Amino acid sequence: MSARPQAYRAALLYSLDDPASVGVAASYRHLEDGLLLVEEGRIRALGPAAELLPGLAPTVEVRHWPDALITPGFIDTHIHYPQTGIVGAGGEQLLDWLTRHTYPTELRFADRDYAGQVARFFVGELLRNGTTSALVFPTVHPESVDAFFAVAAELDLRMLCGKVLMDRNAPPALCDTPASGYEQSQALIERWHGRGRLGYAVTPRFAGSCSDEQLHLAGRLLREHPSVHLHTHLAENRREVTWVRSLFPERSSYLDVYAHHGLLGPRSLFAHAIHLGDSDCRQLAASGAAVAFCPTSNLFLGSGLFDLGRAERLGLKVGMGSDIGAGTSFSLLQTLNEAYKVEQLQGRSLDPFKALYLATLGGARALGLDERIGSLAPGHEADFVVLDWNATPLLQFRLQHTTSLAERLAVLLTLGDDRVVQETFVAGVSRHRREG
Template sequence: MPSTRKAFRAALLHSLADPAEVGIEASYEYFEDGLLLVENGRISALGPASELLPTLPADLDIVHHRDALITPGFIDTHIHLPQTGMIGAYGEQLLDWLNTYTFPCESQFADPAHAEEVADIFIKELLRNGTTTAMVFGSVHPQSVNAFFEAAEKLDLRMIAGKVMMDRNAPDYLTDTAESGYLESKALIERWHGKGRLHYAVTPRFAPTSTPEQLTLAGQLLGEYPDLYLQTHISENLREVQWVKELFPERKGYLDVYDHYQLLGERSVFAHGVHLCDAECARLAQSGSAVAFCPTSNFFLGSGVFNLPMAEKHKLNVGIGTDVGGGTSFSILQTLNEAYKAMQLQGARLSPFKSLYLATLGGARALRLEDRIGSLQPGSDADFLVLDYHATPLLSYRLKQVRNIAETLFVLMTLGDDRTVKQTYAAGNLVHQR
């Protein structure tokens, strides 16, 4: 393939490290008038425009975005493809919400045509909101994952997904068996894992909907394919936590169920963790596992508030998750708005640079992909977005009052939404234009 060299001029901002570990000032790099060079789908250079412009060929086209900020693409570490059609469903907490809304909606994915239609809508929504990588739950039907990966492959997106494994405590029309869940997952792994920029995640929905036999086979899959991901839910809701104790009385607690079946590890992501204890956070960190912090759905379903300071104390990897359809927005910007409020309720601060980290490099580290995504470092995949300072009249007016990049970033995360995302690029290609 011929070299495809592109240049983008705008303000540039990306995370270098976790502010909780290195302090705010050392955690990011910012160029007020920067230049980003992309070659063959990867970032080849970034820096001040004044330094890089003289080094470029005279005939190279430069896309200049005035009054805009380029950041790495956002990373959503927890979201449900089949719940797109029930986002914003009224009036229930987690377990009743699953039975009333979620399971009937997911049943529609037995139809491959329906799966294709929703996969198309879902990916367009991700890209419209600047999300270039997501860790995605399918339904129990393999066709949900096939439809998603087929759509993602066409756009050369870096995506992670898996078929839900669920062999009990769910409607008959929506359960697999321990054996069929294993075999269907294995077939999907053979077809998709490592194809282009796609990765497979073994996906037991959560401990209450899998028998010990199914959890054993989920662990077996991780042993058979060492670079697979694992995604599931943990300690989201107090009734759920109690239910797990009743179903697994021989285990010390919720996390110990997953630990016993060898589901913890460096590519394991546990959604929510609202009611984790200190010892469980320590064990997750020790195993290299990560938690997806999903503030919007935690508020919407009345589940509680994630203790980010406790996670930081244990150096536990944390990414941000929209958790659509328990979450009510595909927008990572809006999700960070909710994350800030979650910390305020605990008397804690969430700096805009920590928010940026959670949405980009922190998510990449949670997924063990920081060498590929999550920053604008040379060698990284050219997954980035352009945020428009004039996306709405209020945003435009409010940003005239700011004094520095910290204030700018915080306003974008508080007032911004899908309209703020002017363009989204994946592997150097324009995949969304507002």
């Protein structure tokens, strides 16, 4: 991080709260000509440029983007870095897709050097798309965790990751045992959790790939290390739900499998959560757990439509997940574009300020990190992105026909992609700058 104070001038926009809770008008702060002051990796102040500029010391450099928008860095609450090489591999729904595409790809991640190469490319894609924090699936191999965290630590990223736990219903070379999974996870937690801006997530792949003993030991890890997270999949596909029910006939639901083993809590995040009853959703909300809304992968694999309206009614925390590689874009702008369509198919419209919330502060709340990331408020870590309103000819032309901030933001979230991201800052340091 840079210790020297820096100032960044542009339009500023960030969420204050969930529009579903406080109403749209009270949910965000916008400064048409704002100034963001950064020092030692944190946001120290922000306000109208006309008010703050006269008080700056002469030595403070001011970078100015007259036609750009600064927002908090995007937060991806569910993504698989080893699946970067199979994005767009189609033809099947979830369980067959795992067998045909995912498991053969993940076998290669026992090789630390290969895992490191993929991790570096993966992180580069995140930054190119304005994503500054993510909850990341590796593979069952400890080497895959070491490789990812090494790259993230080098760039001072706020990242969460943890070794996959999987002791059945997968290729033998991708299976651990309850004991080895527990021991390897313990070692990785000691090595990486709390190092710099890194955090560990206990990561059973999903109930279908874990025995009762493995899930029991995952719960034990959470009890022994109360500051780590829990990251897994839940009720993504109807066939998957039926299969899990057959594997755990004594449990009342898919969610109850996890609840029985102590995996529900305020630091738990469940990806997808599409095919759940109301009682399970209420239990998730009451536990303080969160879910990742993954529209591009849900559509690509034909898994179903996430009910965001129900989540709002029940007070369930929700973040956005690209879910690379069943997901089809690293861009959370494009992910929100697909989320809008999912909402339309269910008779609702996704407000652009709600979309911004889901990709920033909502994601931070889903991860229990909202005191650190997801906002431009003073005291937060200086993870932010500079978005170019004029990144493409179509975007530039379309914005000439808008009359309000809400309309401009809606257009940006619909037409935007990696080309919109002009620069990405991590802890106050520029980690990606668009060429040209």
